[in-house]
Amino acid sequence: MLKINALHKSYAIGESSLHVLKGIDLSVETGEMVAIMGSSGSGKSTLLNIIGMLDVADSGDYILDGLPIEALTEKKAAVYRNKFLGFIFQSFNLINYKNALENVALPLYYQGLNRKKRQELALFHLEKVGLTNWSGHLPKELSGGQKQRVAIARALAANPKLLLADEPTGALDTKTSHEIMAFIQQLNDEGKTILMVTHEEDIAGMCKRIVRLRDGVIIEDKKVNQVRASQYV
């Protein structure tokens, strides 16, 4: 599904440069659920951004679903993001003047689907996250958990191969976090490949594999016994 080889990335900070990723090798198979852990500054977010084609590596290979990702034009990157990737953010990043349904339909709009089809698909995915009755509500009228579920529905809408989640529970209380995690696990059970960045051990423990980063290198990569979030709900 995903193969990364000797990935390097540095940022220029004034005169000097900061070497954030120092040769990352990672491969993820279809159906995996991987947590990328590390303290702040370990490079985990940068890695996720590169995987999400929001950022470009300085050197190294990145192959997504058999497709080498390199030297993409902005346009090509946009098309790939739309087709292959679904994003879930810590602060949800819903568009605040669009209601739940419109938010979910947005990636479909950029896919060029017609209105009717978009409505249909968006409703289907809202139903999947259990928010059919909230489809006409604006983000400000929803609770944090509901917002994140709308965001998940949006990430799923374009039927991506890979779900990327950046601290998906970072802005939620424990109970809601567990609800969201239960839902993400369910998606994984249905076969979705999921990659998430987190710094919370219990959240990472709900994945099937934990990759630990420190100072730009992988210090640990292990399979774990998944803790089911549903038992806390």
Next chain:
Amino acid sequence: MLKFLIDKDTWQEVFDSFNKNKLRSILTMVGVWWGILLLIGLLGSAKGLENSFKKLFGDFATNSVFVWGNKTNIPFKGFQKGRRVRLTLTNALKVEEHIPGVAFVVPRNQRQVNIERKLSSEFFSIAGDMPLLNKVQKIKLKTGRFINQGDMQEKRKVVVISEDIYKQLFEVKAKAVGEYLQIDGVTFKVIGVFKEPDENLGPSIDAHMPFSTFQQVFNQGDVIGWITITGQPTADIKQVEADAKLLLKNLTKIHPDDKRAFGSFNLGDNYAKLTGFLKGMQFLTWFVGIATLIAGVFAIGNILLITVKERTKEIGVRRALGATPYEIKRQIVVEAVFLTVVAGLLGIISGGWILIVINHFYGQGAEAKIVNPSVSITVVFVALVILVILGTLIGLIPAFKATKIKPIEALREE
């Protein structure tokens, strides 16, 4: 692109972002609205002024000059100064014959007469006129006809009277044409009634009789009161005036430098000055209007730039969800054009209202200084096209700014 423009979603996006910042969007549009309003209001008023001039001069051949005789001011060929200068029909015909650029010369005589009918009598001014007068100064007839060539040749005692004479000498609703009047004791037949012009250039005339009849009845001989020289449409009327005066001075033995011997009023020259003034005013209006428009459009660009800054996160999300840079740019340009065009349309509508108000207060009645203030569809169309072009150009600035935003920077958690 066309598919994009007729797509409901495109406009949904535009309305959404408009609604999100209603007050700001409206304030932004004020600049463009004001520019168009000024443009329409000023252009319409200028047009109204032009119309009132046209109405004033409308019944005249404007490329004309009036010439009459005064007294000489320089002794010449044995004549003392102070000699009375008289125009003659013979000389007038020579002007028509010899001066280049002259279309025709209309000689006129005028005097005060007593007009009598039944028991009422009044003093009026009467002119002896050629049928040609109708070409220089359109006579608006209420009933009957004007003097014709037959009247001239046979020196018929016929008269065309003003509505004013008719009202004073005739009973209400009485028929005037075919009736008889006494003019200084001589019986004349009324052949027509004319409406006095709203504005009079030159002396006001209450009645017209054939030129030849005038000569005979008042024993005028060859002498005439004044002439109207009408130039050909392309002729330089100032040159015609100078040439004609010089010829007349030659014919009547007057010093060529004697400036006071002949008096004149050059209608063509004055008319040209007025229309020149109008042209200048229209130019100024366009200049002010377009300058204001540009300022307004810049205000829109400026606000959009700020909006883009504020919407950094939103744009980042859209990029992450698969919006191409082109799609982002297109959206912002459409928003800019939409704002400008809506503001422009509102400006055109309120400009139209202002013209209606101007028309209501200043455009009524015969004395109106502004007649039918209006702008042509062409002007409105040109203004709209300019708006679309300016809106697009100004929208490109924030659009490029928006695509410079890297999604990763936009989405960075604070």
